[in-house]
Amino acid sequence: RDGSAASATDSGAREPDKKVVVCTTTMIGDIVRAVAGGTAEVHVLFGPTVDPHLFRATRDDVQQLMAADLVFYNGFGLEGYLEPTFRRVAESGIDLVAVAESILKGDEAMQDAGVSDPHVWMDPHLWARTAPLVAEALGRLLPDSAGLPGRAADTNARILALDSFAREAIATIPESARTLVTAHDAFRYFGRRYGLRVEGIQGLSTASEGGLQALESLVDLLVDERIPAVFFESTVSERNVKALIEGAAARGHRVVLGGTLHSDAPGSAGNYEAMMKHNISTIATALRGDSTATEALK
Amino acid sequence: MIGPASTDGTLARWFEVLTLSGGYNTNVVLFGVALLGLAAGAVGSFAMLKKQSLVADAFAHASLVGVAVAFLVQAWFHSWSGSPEAALAGAARPGPERNMVVLLVGAGIAGAAAVAAIEFLVRKTRLRADTATAAVSSASFGAGIATLSIARRVSGADQAGLDSLIFGAASSMTRADAYAMAALALIAALFTAVLFKPLRAVAFNDRFARTSGLPVNAIDIALGALVAAVTLAGMQAVGMLLVVALLITPCATARLWTRAVGPLVATSAALGATCGVLGVSLSRVLPSVPTGAVVVLIAAAAFVVSALFAPERGLLAGLRRERRMRAAVLVALRAPGDPGVNSGGAER
Amino acid sequence: MIPPPSDFLVLDAAPLAAVVLAAFTLALLGSFLVLQRQAMIGDAMAHSVLPGLVIAFVITGSRAPAPMFMGALGAALFASLAIAALTRYARVEPTAAIGVVFTTLFALGVLLVETTGARNVDLDLDCVLSGQLELLFWPIERGASPWSGESLDRLPQPLLTLATMWAMSVGAVLFGWRLLRATLFDRPFTQARGLRPGLVRGALLLLTTSTVVASFEALGSILVIALLTCPPAAARLLTRTLGAYVALSAVLGASAGLLGYAFATRGAPILIGGTIDASGSVAAAAGLILAATAMVTVLRRPVASPTG
């Protein structure tokens, strides 16, 4: 169950022998749970519907962090408010792993991005690297746990399966329609991996506000390339997407609302795999312009 | 498609945009922001004269607690057992999409309550408007943050982005928004024109207004409601920053140019609309500039220019007046006899 | 073996000390802001620091606390000077001046975010300034004594800053007492007596600005603004003399800190099954203190207004 609420206040409810592992996002938590396989107690700080950019810790969260034996977090500024805290938690002798930063270390993807884009989980191919990383860290904590490598391999494989699912699904989209227009720039890794052009109305930072020129050029793009759909994102206001649709409609091009994508948290999808599947099939269906094929894929 | 080029090109395109050929969205935003500027300028003048310029800011801050509570209520309603405990315990199944209308209603109620609380404090206690505004604004914002941290415990409904969800951005105005702004501008214009004298009397000397039989409470409530309506409509259409700025900056600018309330309100409304048009069109031709911020900065530039050059209260105008005065006096003093002074009867 | 440090020591001691120190200091300085009709200035500063942060980020290319703090402080100082200049020289009504300045600076910040590299950094620039009470916990190493030098070194840095600001503010108010009273009450008179009212007000503003910005960093802006305004407002309703007003304001501030923190960390778990945001809770507590005071005064004595 989601550990963010009740479990923290009465630490007596903890199983006494087990090591405690705390993860920030659901995306990390899912992998850690799978790899740990019950050998450690795993808590996830951000519930599936919590926006990590805006997360504000309460005392329960700090208590969980300070009671942890191992902490996994994303890094690259995703947990903006908490980053200084991680340094201080580390000071008190607790092992911390910045997942996204570790798996991208020395990777060309990162130089590509130029700046620290934290949305690494959007590329399952990259995100699959998390499994061995987690296994290694857990191994330091639980020296006698022999099952870790095996479970890590399984997890890795499952995530890579998402990758092939995505490839197949995207392949059904006509070349000309492979443009993904969303509210904010969370899909760069995704787009790079699967050959989609990604256009965000708003920048990466939530302080940024899209301008009129950017909006009008997006309308131009939609109309010129006859892109069939645009998407909501569960963490960002829907208004600017609606404005796009209206703008295109005024120029005689009907753009449909492709659906709501989950970018920074799984939202109603509940977990990482479901979230990615939801995103991929939503995108594929909408951009292809028909719904039957994705039903088949599912 | 309009893109950056030489300065000449930009200028030409700017005129193009001003003649309504900048695209559908641009035109919607042009009209919407201009109308909002009109409404805000007219209503904001009276708020400024009542020393309540920042009520809009308090409204916007207080709306957060309304959003959070509306969200909680909504989540509780949709949790399968219907009981709050179950929702808090995380047992609820995935909830429905957040309903924007419910959130906006929550925001409106909380904001209106904040405005009412400010009025209450100013009326019934010795606290002044600015203190009451600041206290209500910050305390309700704090309550909003605290409530949001409860909302996080409600699983099954998406709380992500809740604190910014009801805030719009100028560039993403839709036709419906523009219509709403038109209605608002019409109401504001009628309201300030018809109730002009009572509003002025209440703002200037409310004790006298009361003793002379004006319904001061009703007038105050009506003005407060109109400020609240402008703020609510504005913040969900163009964002909090822009609507607060439009309620204050054009009014402060107009004050520098005028000596009477009528011209003040008219100038302020005209300035609000003009800054809206200039800012929106400029943001259309400059690459990657946020529309709302450009409008605010244009309004601020108008203010700075006025503070320096306005003939009524501008700094330079004051200096120039003094210099001319000095020159005229010297001329008059040097002239023989009793020059310049047609007083007749003074003997020296 | 040393027993593990208690949760209170690790999780609560430092935040509690910080919130009480900050609340006391902010309410103390805020009482003078309220007298000057500048209650909203804290809010203005919270919005105004954005351009300072972006500029600091662009210049140094990092989000390290030191440059961010300098950027924020510079912007906040600029904002308060601009507000003072507008009221004095352009005769703009103080509240309107605050509104003009903070919306302008915030818009400038948003523009800079878009036009400099900051757009592509996934961070809320304001989160740098949204410190949180809970995060001032004391990371004592497991098995170490809390009172060892090493553990003491780990006390959160903002606690020291706040203690310094507290000492400076209390000292300044004590020794500047008469000067403050005279200049805030009757500026032309003090000027004619050869004092430098501008200097006194400037010093007060400088002290307030730096305390506010330092507290933003440690506690977040919501709490700061609420503590700057609610306790003085409540104290104003209950007192008649400056000494009682300022002292009561500081005491009410500290109580709001204590009560709000206690509710967030001890009361809320009982009521709703988990802790809630302590900054928000403290701000709300300050508001409730004001609300209760206002109700009591209104019910007790329905006087319209003392002047006139």
Place this chain on the structure above:
Amino acid sequence: MIARSNQAEPFAVENLVVAYRAEPVLWNVTWSARAGAMSAIVGPNGAGKSTLLNAAVGLVPIVSGRATFWGETFKDARHRIAYVPQRESIDWDFPITAAQVVEMGITHGAAWLVPDFLPRWSRRLLGKGTARAESKTHGALERVGMADFARRPIGELSGGQQQRVFLARALAQEAELYLLDEPFAGVDVATEEILTSELRALARAGKTVVAVHHDLEDVADRFDDVAVLHRELVASGPAKATLTEATIVRAFRQPRAPLALDSTAHG
């Protein structure tokens, strides 16, 4: 209590007690103004003169007793009353001209809804009363000698000129009862004389004037009746007869210990 007749006094206080804090500043004051007369309220600083008027018009709460106007409450009678407080607590920087201030006193009913920034001809269409209101405003300003300053912002007048504008507003109200708190403070001698004769004319026309006044020497010349106040009512009646040396000494020279009510007030 017995219902008052239609012919009740324009202004009466009965057993009035007013207190700001524990100690009362007005104790058991019963007094009434004679219709069609000019009454002066005199008394030393802090005697409670302003408090009396403020309590009567509801700006300060009454502890016990009551104030009536033609037997009615202030609320019911306020359209017949013009009140000029001792110190207007207004924003002197407010963008409003002298004429506009005065016009506030004239505007009635629907005329409030006719904005004065419209061109003259359109205002004529809207309300026939507009032209009359304008001439009334002008007349009132002329009576206080401020016609030349009609279009000046209120903040750009001298202290005495500001006071005169507020007096003009009261005159323009065409009320039946004038409550004036130190109307001549800061006003020059010439204007004072003019204003006195204006008020005298009003009284002759049956209106009632009640004014707080400080200059004891000319009270008898200018007013018909006088009430000497010093927390309690010291004396009242026709001006000449009442203002005896003894009364003046009693009110002005004798130090007066605070009313010893503390035990009751705190109880």
Place this chain on the structure above:
Amino acid sequence: MIARSNQAEPFAVENLVVAYRAEPVLWNVTWSARAGAMSAIVGPNGAGKSTLLNAAVGLVPIVSGRATFWGETFKDARHRIAYVPQRESIDWDFPITAAQVVEMGITHGAAWLVPDFLPRWSRRLLGKGTARAESKTHGALERVGMADFARRPIGELSGGQQQRVFLARALAQEAELYLLDEPFAGVDVATEEILTSELRALARAGKTVVAVHHDLEDVADRFDDVAVLHRELVASGPAKATLTEATIVRAFRQPRAPLALDSTAHG
């Protein structure tokens, strides 16, 4: 210009011209106050009396001419001058007591840094002057009859009492030149008399008093010299001799057209 001797007049204006907008309100005023004398400035409302004093102490800019104090500028001489403006532009809701207001006039140098809420004995240790300052404050309040109100917040005093507190502050300053703008406005007759004799005593002790006064009847009794002002200096000299009927009529009754600088001012 010729350097002034040490024995220069305590207060002198030479060819003073002051204007708020295009039209000057003071034209070419040359006048000086005699040391050790009480001078009254009289004139109708809007004559420029307050403007004269405000310009002299630098609150309003001077267009041409100059104002000097013992031959020095106001800045250099200000520690010897006490000024009471016509309308204190202060916040009446400020939590400050009457005694604390008066004490502002006494506090000097390092004493500003001694907080007054410390226990009495510790203040003694800090500054020897404290006890003296306290007794001076008390004395000044007593001279205006406000000793009983020492600990009252300024906002809880009556209008006349507030005025008396500001006069007490000026008295406490122990200045050599007193510039008082309508000091007796709102002050009751008894106090007015007391204050006049206080000022008289100051003048006898060699100090100089300049006061704007409205009551033409008692000017001659109370003041030595008088200056009649109406935009220009109409007359000046010993009070009795100067205040002739003709002068008064000229200053007060004659309507005065605005000074015509407009054509040049707009050019």
